[in-house]
Amino acid sequence: MSITYLEAIREAQAKLLRDDDRVFIYGQDVGGSFGGAFKATKGLAKEFPGRVLNTPISEDAMVGTAIGAALEGMRPIVEMQFADFSSTALNQILNNAGTHYWRTNVPVPITVRLPSGGTKGSGPFHSQSMESLYAHYPGLIVMTPATVEDVYTMLIEAVAIDDPVVFCEHKYLYYHLKADKLPTEGLPTGQARIAREGRDLTIVAYSAVLHECLAVAEQFAREGFEIEVVDLRSVKPLDTDTVLASVARTGRLLCVGESFPWGGATAEVIARVTSEGFHLLDAAPQRINARDTPIPYHPNLWAAHRPNAKTIAAKARNLLQE
């Protein structure tokens, strides 16, 4: 058996619907015979009648409805058709779901799935990585799974968590990434994973770019450099301890993320490492993000907009040579 990242998302949702009466799925085109723009809910409407519901094109109301249902004991999963469209639900996510527990002592267990990140030809409005927007505001858990195993266990975990979870699944990984089988257990939420061990440089990454980083590490290994790659798994909570421990081993830090550069996850990691582990660093920490423009449509531009093996390798080489 071989299972893709996308299938794992579907399987997680099937399991959730099967095991827990409180779960329902709410989103544009998720229901009927269609099963979602990416087929992440394919077949589920039929298997679980009345629990996988198409919505009007109303992101704000989709999330508002989920909040209300959660307050009455349900565990809704909202699918945004593309992460980018969650901008019109942002108020409900940040200001309603995100503040509710703190204000009232009653948590809001919703999961908002954001098909995130760039794929070739998708352009400025179907490619965004919004984890840094959501992580900036208090009250939300922001998951950024990079592997088939994680996307499965973390989605199950997301629904189990009593607080609102923004689940950033990466569209580029949907079909590209495969695993042999689905795990029954994963690491706890908030714990980063050493995706590859090394001693010369720590690369901290998450979501799709993790795989570019692993490829770069592989490439450097042939030259005798051992790069340690940390997969954050969730950018909030962000596992500073694991990152610091890695930097303590390597003395060098490169952070790679696909969101826009100003104030994103990579800035946050660097700020934490330098303020808490300054003495661990033997060289200036570096970061690579997407460029500070909208995400281009054309594949030539797109490939140069996001972090890629070439830009990562170049920065890594600089760091290793310092």
Added chain:
Amino acid sequence: MSITYLEAIREAQAKLLRDDDRVFIYGQDVGGSFGGAFKATKGLAKEFPGRVLNTPISEDAMVGTAIGAALEGMRPIVEMQFADFSSTALNQILNNAGTHYWRTNVPVPITVRLPSGGTKGSGPFHSQSMESLYAHYPGLIVMTPATVEDVYTMLIEAVAIDDPVVFCEHKYLYYHLKADKLPTEGLPTGQARIAREGRDLTIVAYSAVLHECLAVAEQFAREGFEIEVVDLRSVKPLDTDTVLASVARTGRLLCVGESFPWGGATAEVIARVTSEGFHLLDAAPQRINARDTPIPYHPNLWAAHRPNAKTIAAKARNLLQE
């Protein structure tokens, strides 16, 4: 004559309306005899008939309308009643105004005024500092004036700029801050200002907390420490050069901002300084932000939620002693 920060905003708008036919003001309650929730447009509707217009409670449409008007040659100023409500206009700001020049080669000269930041008793939805959300996305200028002089010249500059400007004016400064007169010229946009010179520590701040930092610097001066305080003025563009030059003089960096902690302006400053000026630092850079919860209503909690003289002084002392 003595003029407050709020009056300076009003004067800047009066001047803009007077000098430039293309300018109009669009927002909830800005018109009529009322002149805005904070009176930033007091009297302007009468003085400039038909150019200071009340809008429905429709933040998305307010910004969309401004974009359309800007494309046809106008220079609209949109007033959000509170920065917090711009969350419902965020899509138009980020995805329409912010992408337009890059996509079409036609810039969108709108200015969106956000009455920002905390004041006592305002609670989670009337206190937010949203500069870090807006600065994260490409395509926007994000201004954060901290002085009466700057709020005046920068607002005039904002309207002159061909690109969309998010203008974060701080409500706490509205009445608290006074100047003798209004300047005719200010620093160029994107240039930070040394608000106070020093040699022992650089504090980088912007907007209202700048004044807390200056007070702390004053206090330390009595002990013989000379703290340099840099006022960023705009968080995007962010004047890395001035910050680096200051850190080169002092060897120590503390960043202070009022937005939420994860990935905000302070993280961005630290990431830039450590990646570009690592060798300049003699101690781990530090930051102080608001806490990672919604902004509390009660004054006791509110005072402890945002950076304040006590927390700033404590961090500064640690840094100075390292």
Added chain:
Amino acid sequence: MLQTAQRSSKRSISKKAPPHERFLEAFRWMLLARTLEEKLVSLYRGGLITGGVYVGRGQEAVSVACGLFLQKGDVFAPLIRDQAGRSAFGEPLVDVARTYLGSRQGPMRGRDGNIHRGRPRDGQFAMISHLGAMISVAVGALMAKRFKGEKNFVGLTCIGEGGMQTGSAHEGLNIAAVEQVPLVVVATNNHYAYSTPNEREFACHDLVDRAKGYGFEGHTIDGTDLANCLDVIGGAVQRARAGRPPQLVVASILRLSGHGEHDDASYVTEEIKREPFARDCLKCTEKTIVDLNLAGTETLREWREDAAAQVDRAISTAQKEAAPEADEEDWRAISMRDLVDQVE
């Protein structure tokens, strides 16, 4: 009238009682709300309340009708002018006092203030400021009840004519109709959104014209006329409960206060103050009571005293309570302790 006693006996009264008893009950909630809010205003003026005070003066008849027909198991998402309805639905007076005064024993524990309060576990939602956002939340709660197999429930939510223009309100109304949940939306046109008059808010003849476009049943009421409010809102609640489509009730009234107590409302025109919808519903109701001799002056006086006593009790309870302290606050925005991010 003890609020708790009143509360527990209320349901039977409002449902089975002859109209005039329900009318009188409603009046007493209106009176209580007015008395409470006048007290809050005077505390605010005296500098004893931080932030703002937002009252429903002139809107008590509409508001009480919103709370009065709801039962345990229903959901209520009130807005800023709904003191009467909140009390009628069962919000303890002391919740109001504690929230306004920032007691750490209130439902919001000083974290949020004034009208931003609620008890979601009891079906009374805590509004966020962003207008329109609570409609879809109410829809979701009703869907959940349907999922769980509950029966005979209804939801009611309030909004101003200004809030009706938000995108969020539109999406909420539309999704309510798509989901066919038993929801009543009461939209009060008090002729101003803060300082903005109707002509800069919308351009249709009457907001009830929106009902058809959503697939709601629409009704209008004169918000100064308690009998009319009870009749129509009560009817709408009944229709929703009986499985009719969602209900939109549009009330016409004038806000008889500033937007908040910081606002002198000098923009309200003299002309509009002379409109019939500018009458004070509390006075109108009292006049009806006297004219029809539904209660004697002595009884009215007693009710007034009782309201004042309840308010005093609530306020003095809250005033004795400690404020929240920063170092006792745990500063966690999420409920799951293990998952709190360690960010500064």
Added chain:
Amino acid sequence: MLQTAQRSSKRSISKKAPPHERFLEAFRWMLLARTLEEKLVSLYRGGLITGGVYVGRGQEAVSVACGLFLQKGDVFAPLIRDQAGRSAFGEPLVDVARTYLGSRQGPMRGRDGNIHRGRPRDGQFAMISHLGAMISVAVGALMAKRFKGEKNFVGLTCIGEGGMQTGSAHEGLNIAAVEQVPLVVVATNNHYAYSTPNEREFACHDLVDRAKGYGFEGHTIDGTDLANCLDVIGGAVQRARAGRPPQLVVASILRLSGHGEHDDASYVTEEIKREPFARDCLKCTEKTIVDLNLAGTETLREWREDAAAQVDRAISTAQKEAAPEADEEDWRAISMRDLVDQVE
């Protein structure tokens, strides 16, 4: 028919020409759009277009009427199914080819693709994907024209029945009415939003019922009937231009393609395909032409060939052009060079 020639003569034709000449002109734009989009589909199937292809198959009659009555100085904010209208308003065919094929000479220079194109300086706005967002943009443009003292202008914007449910669309419609700008909004109910059928989109009887609630004048059209489309949309444009309130035209039609060309639309029921609104407007129009003998078969053949030739020319022009290259791109999201933030 050279597009440029056609364009420059168009205005006089459409305004003054007898109805059947305008009808024929409209048909030719429809034919051009269909021909172009069929070509785009085949390029996409052949792997020569990256991303997606979104066509207006079946909606050409509605769309052409949207573009045909607009003049220089008007504004047009089209959406994804508006090839016919875009061309009729004056968009050069080569813009389409360049944008789909990612030529760096197109108006979007490879930065954006497919239907996300426009020439704002010529009054043709470049849509963002977020549905509903362009309505208020059109309102603002019309306000600007009024500010500048322009006269006799009008704006037209298109939206699907799905997009009508967004908060953004609501706010845009309402603000258009509040500002009383000369705007026509054409809402095409093609019975699906992607795979979602009407019953999960809205619950009113007909979306035209929304008009009254906004203070718009409302009209309905049969989108398969070109004469009806021209009549009603032309009339709405005229009414808006003459200072009547904003106009809402709701068209009924079936989308005769997938949502995009990646979509096989297998969710479209056989039943709905038998509805009268499922007819192909291009075939209906051609039948009318033949039945009424408005043009001979020879002429029709010539027109078809001309359309094909125009399309081929546009496509082959774009295909010869270079793609954008990352190292020639200046990666600046703002126009003011000095203000670019140096962030990595």
